[in-house]
Amino acid sequence: MLQEEARKRINQLRKDIEQHNHNYYKLSQPTITDFEFDILMGDLLALENKYPQFSDPNSPSQRVGSDISKEFQQVTHQYPMLSLANSYSETEVGEFVQRVEKFSGEVPDYVCELKLDGTSISLTYQDGELLRAVTRGDGEKGDDVTANVRTIRSVPLKLQGNYPSSFEIRGEIVMPFAVFDALNRERAMQGEPLFANPRNAASGTLKMQNSSVVASRKLDAYFYHVLGENLPEDGHFELLQLAASWGFQLSPHARKCKNSEEIVSFLAEWDTNRETLPFATDGVVIKVNSRRVQEELGFTAKSPRWAIAYKFKAERVATRLLGVAFQVGRTGAVTPVANLEPVQLGGTVVKRASLHNADIISGLDLHANDLVFVEKGGEIIPKIVGVDTTQRVPGNAPIQFISHCPECNTFLVREEGEAAWYCPNEDGCPPLIKGKIEHFIGRKAMNVDGLGSETIDLLYQQGLVRNVADLYELKKEQLVALERMGDKSADRILEGLKNTREVPFERVLFALGIRFVGETVAKKLARELKTVEQLQRADLATLTAVEEIGGKIAESILEWFSREQHLLLIDRLRAAGLRFETENMVKEGSTEKLKGLTFVVSGVFNGFSRDELKADIELHGGKNVSAISAKTSYLIAGENIGPSKMEKATQLKIPVISEEAYRELTN
Numbered sequence: 025m026l027q028e029e030a031r032k033r034i035n036q037l038r039k040d041i042e043q044h045n046h047n048y049y050k051l052s053q054p055t056i057t058d059f060e061f062d063i064l065m066g067d068l069l070a071l072e073n074k075y076p077q078f079s080d081p082n083s084p085s086q087r088v089g090s091d092i093s094k095e096f097q098q099v100t101h102q103y104p105m106l107s108l109a110n111s112y113s114e115t116e117v118g119e120f121v122q123r124v125e126k127f128s129g130e131v132p133d134y135v136c137e138l139k140l141d142g143t144s145i146s147l148t149y150q151d152g153e154l155l156r157a158v159t160r161g162d163g164e165k166g167d168d169v170t171a172n173v174r175t176i177r178s179v180p181l182k183l184q185g186n187y188p189s190s191f192e193i194r195g196e197i198v199m200p201f202a203v204f205d206a207l208n209r210e211r212a213m214q215g216e217p218l219f220a221n222p223r224n225a226a227s228g229t230l231k232m233q234n235s236s237v238v239a240s241r242k243l244d245a246y247f248y249h250v251l252g253e254n255l256p257e258d259g260h261f262e263l264l265q266l267a268a269s270w271g272f273q274l275s276p277h278a279r280k281c282k283n284s285e286e287i288v289s290f291l292a293e294w295d296t297n298r299e300t301l302p303f304a305t306d307g308v309v310i311k312v313n314s315r316r317v318q319e320e321l322g323f324t325a326k327s328p329r330w331a332i333a334y335k336f337k338a339e340r341v342a343t344r345l346l347g348v349a350f351q352v353g354r355t356g357a358v359t360p361v362a363n364l365e366p367v368q369l370g371g372t373v374v375k376r377a378s379l380h381n382a383d384i385i386s387g388l389d390l391h392a393n394d395l396v397f398v399e400k401g402g403e404i405i406p407k408i409v410g411v412d413t414t415q416r417v418p419g420n421a422p423i424q425f426i427s428h429c430p431e432c433n434t435f436l437v438r439e440e441g442e443a444a445w446y447c448p449n450e451d452g453c454p455p456l457i458k459g460k461i462e463h464f465i466g467r468k469a470m471n472v473d474g475l476g477s478e479t480i481d482l483l484y485q486q487g488l489v490r491n492v493a494d495l496y497e498l499k500k501e502q503l504v505a506l507e508r509m510g511d512k513s514a515d516r517i518l519e520g521l522k523n524t525r526e527v528p529f530e531r532v533l534f535a536l537g538i539r540f541v542g543e544t545v546a547k548k549l550a551r552e553l554k555t556v557e558q559l560q561r562a563d564l565a566t567l568t569a570v571e572e573i574g575g576k577i578a579e580s581i582l583e584w585f586s587r588e589q590h591l592l593l594i595d596r597l598r599a600a601g602l603r604f605e606t607e608n609m610v611k612e613g614s615t616e617k618l619k620g621l622t623f624v625v626s627g628v629f630n631g632f633s634r635d636e637l638k639a640d641i642e643l644h645g646g647k648n649v650s651a652i653s654a655k656t657s658y659l660i661a662g663e664n665i666g667p668s669k670m671e672k673a674t675q676l677k678i679p680v681i682s683e684e685a686y687r688e689l690t691n
Contacts, residue, residue: 627662
């Protein structure tokens with residue numbers, strides 16, 4: 025066969041195979057047998073092997089996977105993958121609808137979609153071809169699992185129809201019940217541990233290094249959200265229908281609803297019918313349909329204001345309480361955990377359940393060997409919700425909360441207004457010490473590549489590390505002596521520690537693990553106080569003057585810096601090269617022309633994207649906020665701005681300016 029003939033035959037085979045995949049997975053209407061399909065795939069593989077110059081990463085042959093292992097690369101999401109706020113009752117759903125309509129000033133349509141219980145994925149398409157597949161990760165960054173996702177036959181590698189040149193689509197990768205059951209039967213025959221549920225099986229499979237094994241697991245994918253600039257529809261529901269025409273398998277049974285009554289009807293219907301689905305689902309996602317209204321509603325720090333997850337009522341089972349253990353967390357909080365007779369619940373075998381705190385134990389009136397009722401909170405974490413006192417054996421002792429730390433025997437304390445008891449021995453209790461170190465090296469803190477909880481535990485057990493400053497005194501020979509640690513792993517850890525010298529002050533501050541000082545608080549403190557010395561000298565009034573810093577946070581900061589061992593720790597970390605001051609980096613073109621001014625940006629603009637306009641505001645010293653208030657300086661209005669924002673600006677007499685008027689402010 026000549027090269028040109030081979031190229032044409034390869035392209036035709038690819039086109040035919042993709043059409044057969046579409047018929048089978050999208051339309052459920054196969055036109056050829058599995059045997060005939062395998063013959064076509066065999067022909068394609070043979071030709072691609074013989075003519076590697078015609079290779080294509082999006083060829084359907086890539087769905088068989090490869091046995092070449094490679095570590096996953098971290099990729100920053102263009103649009104953060106935030107979690108959803110949860111609701112557990114129809115009343116809470118009604119309150120969500122009221123909030124949307126009050127804040128937007130409109131009565132929008134809503135879309136109800138089944139919330140599939142799998143693992144989230146974000147796909148990027150460029151010119152109709154799959155470019156990249158990234159896991160949710162921490163919401164800001166995820167793992168590039170493109171090679172594995174290409175093996176999932178319901179994921180289109182090349183699109184059809186009239187699609188945008190560039191966009192992102194999000195979905196859920198699931199393992200159908202039938203595939204899950206067959207996989208566990210096979211693992212049982214081979215003496216391997218069974219997967220607990222389809223969600224864990226799907227998540228674990230997607231992160232495997234061997235994509236040929238991923239291909240054999242027969243994962244499935246359903247899509248529910250399209251993102252990008254200049255998308256062809258304002259309606260979320262309508263945009264998804266277009267995505268279906270491009271080749272995507274949608275989250276099934278989605279419905280557009282006009283009000284709370286229609287939403288509640290959908291919830292009631294699927295609370296029962298979900299048992300008939302071929303895959304796991306744990307609730308319904310309710311979204312505002314209009315993307316314009318979504319933009320107006322905006323986001324909180326953790327979730328969108330325009331969507332909410334309704335969780336189905338949890339299944340309840342009865343089992344016997346065998347005892348209660350007490351665990352110490354990173355912050356020192358002591359959590360009671362019930363040990364149970366194993367029982368099947370929501371597709372998993374439950375042996376343990378959270379009791380949360382002393383008040384829960386007291387409220388349940390738990391006794392030894394009680395028959396207890398167990399549910400899955402939000403269908404995720406098992407919890408005891410009641411006791412069958414009619415089955416209680418007379419004389420069985422009540423369960424008592426402990427008075428001393430189970431790890432270091434320090435007397436526990438309970439602060440006023442808090443439910444949890446704490447071990448105060450933060451610099452001497454093993455779980456607290458190791459927890460602080462794990463927090464310090466975490467992705468959102470110092471992000472030390474190669475270090476994990478198991479290695480931290482080994483370092484602690486060997487006496488090599490007792491606080492985070494000790495990490496910077498580790499030697500390669502000490503690391504390679506650890507169990508399962510080789511030269512490359514040791515070099516990777518040392519390189520990761522070296523790289524922390526470039527981490528900005530705000531993340532170093534967060535990494536210290538000061539109670540109540542999360543990412544956002546650390547950023548605000550670093551921005552306002554600039555150096556760790558100013559933070560050490562700050563009094564209560566100085567701290568509470570910082571935006572969003574209340575008395576509770578301020579007192580925690582003052583208490584942390586009052587301890588001599590913490591000041592010594594900072595000295596050692598500074599000596600190791602870590603940054604304890606905010607760099608005064610002046611960006612090119614920056615001014616203070618907008619200093620003290622607050623802006624709300626809404627609509628579509630000619631010379632800027634919204635993100636570019638917001639960045640320009642900050643470049644000139646201004647501040648962006650999402651909602652109009654009496655403190656807003658200007659509303660910058662573009663085309664198709666929502667009427668609610670204009671109305672609110674008029675009510676509060678906030679100046680409304682155009683893109684051109686904004687340019688005059690900065691010139």
